[in-house]
Amino acid sequence: MNPKLKELYNKIKKNGLPPEQEQKILLELHDDATHDFADEPSDALQIADEAFRPTSQNIYAYNDLFDLQAISALQSSHNTSLRSIDELLERDKQREKDGFPRKINVGRLIKPGRGGKDKVVVVPSTVEEKFIHDTSLQAEEEQPYGGSGDGEEGEVIGEQPVRSPDVQGGTGPGQGEGGPHEMESNAYDLGKILTEKFELPNLKDKGKKRSLTRYTYDLTDKHRGFGQLLDKKATLRKIVETNMNLGNLTDISDIDLTRFLVSPKDLVYRILSREKDYESQAMVFFVRDYSGSMAGKSTVLVVAQHVLIYSWLLYQYAMQVETRFILHDTEATEVPDFYTYYNSKVAGGTQVSSAYRLVNEIVEKENLVRDYNIYIFHGTDGDDWDTDGKESIPQLKQMLTYANRVGITIAEHAHDKTNNSEVEKYLKKSGLLEEKKDLLRMDVMQEDADEPRLIEGIKHLISEKET
Amino acid sequence: MELIDQHTKKIMEGCKERARKAGLRFQDESLEYIVTNRDLLELTPKLMIPTLYDYWVHDVEVLKEKGRYELYPSNPYETVINTRPAISFYNDNNPDWMNVMIFYHVLAHIDFFQNNLYFRHTWDYDFTGQALSDKRMIAKLRSEKGRWVDYVVEFARGIDNLVGYHEELSRQNRRPKTSRSKMLDYYFDVFLQSEKKVKIHEYIKEIERYNQCINESKELGEKSFFAEIFKKYPEFDAIFKKSLEKKSEQKLDLIQFVLEHSEFLKKEKNSWMKPIIEVVRKTSLFFQPQIRTKIMNEGWASYWHERLFLQDDRIQGHEVDFARTHSGVTSMPRVGLNPYALGMRLLYYIEDLSDKGKYSIEFRKLLDAKKREDFDANTGQGNDFIFKIRENSNDFMFINTFVDQDFVNRYKLFVVGRRLNQAKRVLEYYVKSRKAEDYRRMLLDGLYHPPYITIEQNKSNNGSLYLMHHFEDKPLVKEFISNTMLGIEYLWGAPVQLETSEVKQIEASKPQLTIPGLTTPIKEEKKEKQIKWQRVRYKMKDRKLSKEIIASEDR
Secondary structure, rough: HHHHHHHHHHHHHHOOHHHHHHHHHHHHHHHOOOEOOOOOOOOHHHHHHHHHHOOOOOOOOOOOHHHHOOOOOOOOOOOHHHHHHHHHHHHHHHHHHOOOOOOOOOOOOOOOOOOOOOOOOOOOOOOOOOOOEOOOOOOHHOOOEEEOOOOOOEEEEEEEOOOOOOOOOOOOOOOOOOOOOHHHHHHHOOOOHHHHHHHHOOOOOOOOEEEEEEEEEEEEHHHHHOOEEEOOHHHHHHHHHHHHHHHOOOOOOOOHHOOOOOOOHHHHEEEEEEEEEOOOEEHHHHHHHHOHHHHHHHHHHHHHHHHHHHHHHHHOOOEEEEEEEEEEOOOOOEOOOHHHHHEOOOOOOHHHHHHHHHHHHHHHHHHHHHEEEEEEEHHHHHOOOOOOOHHHHHHHHHHHHOOEEEHHHHHHHHOOOOOHHHHHOOOOOOOOHHHHHOOOOEEEEEOOOHHHHHHHHHHHOOOOOOO | OEEEEEHHHHHHHHHHHHHHHOOOOOOOOOEEEEEOHHHHHHHHHHHOOOOOOHHHHHEEEEEEOOOOHOOOOOOOOOOOEEEOEEEEEEEOOOOOOHHHHHHHHHHHHHHHHHHOHHHHOOOOOOOHHHHHHHHHHHHHHHHOOOOOHHHHHHHHHHHHHHOOOHHHHHHOOOOOOOOOOOHHHHHHHHHHHHHHHOHHHHHHHHHHHHHHHHHHHHHHHHHHHHHHHHHHEEEEOHHHHHHHHHHHHHHOOHHHHHHHHHHHOOOOOOOOOOHHHHHHHHHHHHHHHHHHHHHHEEEEEHHHHHHHHHOHHHHHHHHHHHHHHHHHHHHHEEEEOHHHHHHHHHHHHHHHHHOOOOOOHHHHHOOOOOHHOOOOOOOOOHHHHHHHHHHHHOHHHHHHHOOOOOHHHHHOEEEEEEEEEEEOOOEEEEEEEOOOOHHHHHHHHHOOOOEEEEEEEOOOOOEEEEEEEOOOOOOEOOOHHHHHHHHHHHHHHOOOEEEEEEEEEEEOOOOOOEEEEOOOOOOOOOOOEEEEEEEEEEEEEEEEEEEEEEOOOOO
């Protein structure tokens, strides 16, 4: 066990701990997981798997085209789906006007393997609703399979590694699969869709314009002698000036143009020049709890929501969004990219204040307040060893002095439906949610929330007026 | 799409000849097309029917994870479709020997489509032709009514899995009416037995009396027979008339009922919706038998492509190629279910047993294991027997009747269980049961089975529609209820109610927090989940859904 954590635990314990809370802390304390990336299935493992490959297909998944002729079961590519997305959204809007609920879902995130292939792709999808039987009541393990071959009853015939008891092998964040993100352009599309479809609020221009390192080029500068475009009016004025000085123009009522001299230097041109572009820009801090208790759905939810928020901001700020990623357990650390942020495995204990402190430090050290609209989104399951927020609240207060918005998402565990996670409790107690409701928002959801609920949450976190 | 070239078509015709000789029966004409990936892109959303009506959902990625096959009774990647002539689709670079194999497979499918009685209602017309005219009709309406056409399609599709497929079949296969009157049938078959519950000797007495009446008064015999009954049971006439009404309405499925009785659709301005709903219903009916015969149909096709290919003299030298491809398609997976493999083996098994005369009383009377094993009456009827099965069975009957312990033993089949091994952090797959009973149950549980929902007219009041879900220990998918009912309400034009069952609570062992160091890791205890159900009534009124609990079960 990490001695530092132990020390922390003892300190907390001294201050008195409700037994339930103590149990949670102990659980995280004794968890021997680490924060490394979820491992990719190595070749060795794949060979081992070769012998045992359970097909989870049911009988209806077989078809002649594929199984007999090996014609791949083609799906329309995501690009073709995207092409018509405007039309689909238009249709969806019309549905609402006609009094029917919307039917298009977007924002399915696809994240294939490492090596530049990773993308966040927007796929419009829908489902045809009918009265059908719900088979999900049968737990995964109980769902019967067919099998053939040797083996006594009760004999184990194969094993499939699971990375975490909560998550089926490697589909979620923190559980592997994923790659360096090449998501910018598609995330932008997603942001556009989110804004239009879900009527996420457009940001108001805060009037806080800062120069960027980006320039536009324009024919604004004047130059004598050469250039791209002759500025006739200015040139004429110059010629007149020169000739007045030369004494060629004495009587204003009697101008003799034949006596005028035109010096090459009189020619005034417009010349292409670099202009600084002024636009508001955003700095977004994504903060994620990756402590042991976050294993499973909580992490998936939080990260999915953060991707959506990121996309929305990307669109709002016309790509001028800079992001910082911070992970925390009892200590906070900044990670360089979304990939690491997304895929780091959970482990360790929980102290929210550590992350808030780090954000504050970064903002102060880099003097970000001057240049940026700052957004901070924090996702957690609501556990905090710092039970009453003695350390977190002051840090949070400081954050609220400069941030445009702080959004806290709490993905509650299904097994304690108390609406009473530590973070939620102390946030409510602090009164900040009321006092600074323009700046601070909290969204509490169950860990089994679906996409519409996520979007609803985002609306709440980022809307101008409290919903 | 292009037709296959003459050379390949000739191969196909050769296959047809050989398949016919082996006993397969199918229409002479068939159409074979080469499909490219591009074609498939357009065809698959239309379930391989090139002329199916357009609908925007076909252009969108449809979320398939949840109950894919429960939602759609058809396979979007079928190689051959049940049309007249039958149309099949091919890769353009299949080698000849492979085409031979696929052609046999396809021909067996066509034979199945055209001879299995569950397809009876698709025999008398060409679906592609019908679909084309429907598609044009819908397109024309769309140009007039715009998006409202799509709403109607959507709402009708919302209930198209509840079509009265079996009722439709029973209408098709009904025996010609007997000369006896309905009243007589009712009196003897229903009234005396179910209403009056008379004793057998009284029943026989009535039959005797009837025969006597007929003998005495010939044509007027029935009248004189009933004259006495009206005296004896004054209520008989009323009950009989009521039963006639009831019977005629019972036969309607939800879509038909809405078409027939909806005040909304009766309105002049809405009458254009009816043909669209009709099209949706017909399309669904067309696909129903496909999903109900998946194992049989694929098994039948695999059986024949193997048998006929090996006899085909044209492909000598390609036996190894064939063996490789064929075993890829029809090998039994270690874990998983393959309809090709399972269906084919079951057919071989049945043929073998029938050849030996094991489907006989004589065999059944045998108790001695050795004698049972060695029993061989050498009937030579196996081939005929499987043809009979192909004509009269569907997946349910096929499995329920013929999967027995000998079959399970012969092919070393078993039910796989899965459990989590906490210590090793692996999912363990283990042999759960080798009992035929369990294996059969596992297969049957996986078969397509839409919920059974009927219309309760005596509970419908003030023009509302009352739907009764006959609960079979599987609740409906909750998220889908609202929009489905919204659609029904729209088409019905008045409130709709649905009575169904859902989970009240699940009592599972609470997730216990393990505290390593303090205790040893808690062993996974297998606890049966206790599910308590409650009967609820959903009501959709003015596009708003409400729910009330009407009964709850406490165990």
